[in-house]
Amino acid sequence: MPTHAKRKITRRIYVGNVPIGGGAPIAVQSMTNTDTRNVSSTIDQIDRLSEAGCEIVRLAIPDKEAATAFKEIKATVKIPLIADIHFDHRLALAALDAGADGLRINPGNIGSEKAVTKVVKVAGKLKVPIRIGVNAGSLQKDVLLKHGHPSPEAMVESALIHVKILESLGFDLIKISLKSSNVMNTIRAYELLSEEVDYPLHLGVTEAGTLISGTVKSAIGIGYLLASGIGDTFRVSLTRDPVDEVKVAYEILRALDLRHRGPEIISCPTCGRCEINLFDLVEKVEKALSGIEASPKVAIMGCVVNGPGEAKQADIGVAGGKGHGILFKKGEVMRKVPEHELAEILISEVKKLVN
Ligand code: SF4
Known part of the structure; x- marks a missing residue:
């Protein structure tokens, strides 16, 4: 602590x-x-x-x-x-x-x-x-x-x-x-x-x-x-x-761990290993979740180097691959999702979780 x-x-x-x-x-x-x-x-x-x-x-x-x-x-x-x-x-x-x-x-x-x-x-x-x-x-x-x-x-x-x-x-x-x-x-x-x-x-x-x-x-x-x-x-x-x-x-x-409001989005800065459009994905997810009061941890990571580790510690996470992402929920691998569906699926999974 x-x-x-x-x-x-x-x-x-x-x-x-x-x-x-x-x-x-x-x-x-x-x-x-x-x-x-x-x-x-x-x-x-x-x-x-x-x-x-x-x-x-x-x-x-x-x-x-x-x-x-x-x-x-x-x-x-x-x-x-x-x-x-x-x-x-x-x-x-x-x-x-x-x-x-x-x-x-x-x-x-x-x-x-x-x-x-x-x-x-x-x-x-x-x-x-x-x-x-x-x-x-x-x-x-x-x-x-x-x-x-x-x-x-x-x-x-x-x-x-x-x-x-x-x-x-x-x-x-x-x-x-x-x-x-x-x-x-x-x-x-x-x-x-x-x-x-x-x-x-x-x-x-x-x-x-x-x-x-x-x-x-x-x-x-x-x-x-x-x-x-x-x-x-x-x-x-x-x-x-x-x-x-x-x-x-x-x-x-x-x-400062004093109060928590709204989802915590953890995202990587991307680097030469990233093979999905992470900036776009993070922006869409952040916008769609902006009205939520609950504070789940959502990890959006560019690749499989640090991605799975962070994604596993989050409530919902994704680690990018080539044209797809691996979806994690509460530390468990859920499935492989094509890149064009990633934003929508991440958003709906977070909404399901907080509801
Ligand atoms: S998670 Fe992967 S893509 Fe993102 S910064 Fe780390 S190594 Fe690069």
């Missing part, structure tokens, strides 16, 4: 019905990138995220119109929604009134003390948690001046300032994130913060980038922290369809 550091046990909060912290499964989040004011396209994206296994969705609420749309969206979808608000406490109040399951605000930047108190009191009464989201790119001026640059220490100091504001108002349904686009700074910041507080932590590497660079940065930053026992929920951020963020999130959790 792989060894992880013991998970740090944080306080438990709930975002809607999703438990965060206190030993709960690490929750997967994402954020819509539609215009929140476009209710139908936002609902459509939330539904797709939910189908992919996303457990909490965050929406940007930049103005009054978006807050009105948020109410309509909240009334339609079942998944917990977090309202992301900057600068205007009235939008936070509108989101709470609309039934937001969580707020992402920085209490120090949503208005006067009176305004902050108002929002925090309503959130407390409704038991709606607040995520303090410190971002290296938008650190408050005084902290930045003191540290000279958005160092991990500066990010932690900023987070603790916001935490104190909430605590002084008797509010403790707190979750904290410290995001930087620099992976090493992100890791260090969360490590420092984790020593200071026992509030649940929301992990993320911000502005992570495209599918390849964003996946690598997130897998290293978030993966390292999770493997160290730090973090209770996270969002992978990618410059593309957020459904891919959810897919990457589950692959990170799977690699």
